[in-house]
Amino acid sequence: MNALIIEDEKAAVRNLQALLKEVAPSTEVIDTLDSVTESVAWFESHAAPDVVFMDIHLADGSAFEIFEHVRIASPVIFTTAYDEYALRAFKVNSIDYLLKPIGAADLRRALDKLETLHGAAGAGASAASGESLAELIRGLQRQGHYKSHFLIPCKGDKLLPLAVEQVQYFCIADGVTKAVVSDRERYVLPNTLDELTDSLDPARFFRVNRQYLISRGAVQDIDLWFNNRLAINLKVPTDGKILVSKLRVNDFKNWFSGS
Structure with missing residues (x-):
């Protein structure tokens, strides 16, 4: 065999x-x-x-x-x-x-x-x-039943509730997973990006590459990139350029248009 x-x-x-x-x-x-x-x-x-x-x-x-x-x-x-x-x-x-x-x-x-x-x-x-x-x-x-909220540990003995709908994107930064709500609001999560991809509604979030899982509502505009790829610009600043691979371009377009 x-x-x-x-x-x-x-x-x-x-x-x-x-x-x-x-x-x-x-x-x-x-x-x-x-x-x-x-x-x-x-x-x-x-x-x-x-x-x-x-x-x-x-x-x-x-x-x-x-x-x-x-x-x-x-x-x-x-x-x-x-x-x-x-x-x-x-x-x-x-x-x-x-x-x-x-x-x-x-x-x-x-x-x-x-x-x-x-x-x-x-x-x-x-x-x-x-x-x-x-x-x-x-x-x-x-x-499936998708995650709707996170409980974020805060200083002291408190937990901060964070609704998934508030999150603009999730990313890997400095070796940890972060949920980004705005330029000033970023929360560290214990989950991996793979775990988040499985637990969040795929109609709302799309895994564009290994570093970023983005919300549809966070997309500001899209640049046509070389080698038939796409560069996604979000309404909230990101740490780097968000590129969609050639293989995933059609999937991204279908997801964004809801088809």
Whole structure:
């Protein structure tokens, strides 16, 4: 069996490779990828592997974006740390997931399920299940209960309530996540930007790149940038230029226009 690993954390790649050698030593890892862009290009130019191990959060966005650009004719075993909607979807579709940190027993169970799936329905049905899985996950995310408020620790023993609708954008700055309300109001949050992306209403917020998650209402105007990218200018000052990658331009336009 040959396997493709799509994962942006080098330590996680090494761990999964080591576990595969332990649990399924005949498995050959034919390639490792770390981004949506790289993965789309790979699937466009390579034959389908027997199985794909795919992290949900990649270097340049969500793994589910890959399904929007290419057809993946392989069963997929996702890896995740916290996406509860995805976990429910995996169970419904009989495609397993590996919850980080991954253990040998988890991997063995996933491969056993994959073998059973192949024997019962064949690789074609597995691929179809993978595609319907992505659709179901997107539907569940749209129907989910999204975060509406934060409680921000203040000096002393107080918590400051902050409504999500007040936030213009979230960003990574100085190694921490910040919620920006205005030029003078910035609050440090314990959440990662990936966690915020999963917990906030996607109709209101868009992850433009690894550093910024922006509100539609915060957009002042948009510059056409070189190499078919976009530069987003917000009503509130930012620490740097906010660029939308070429791969995400259409997604951003559709999101902003509500289509």
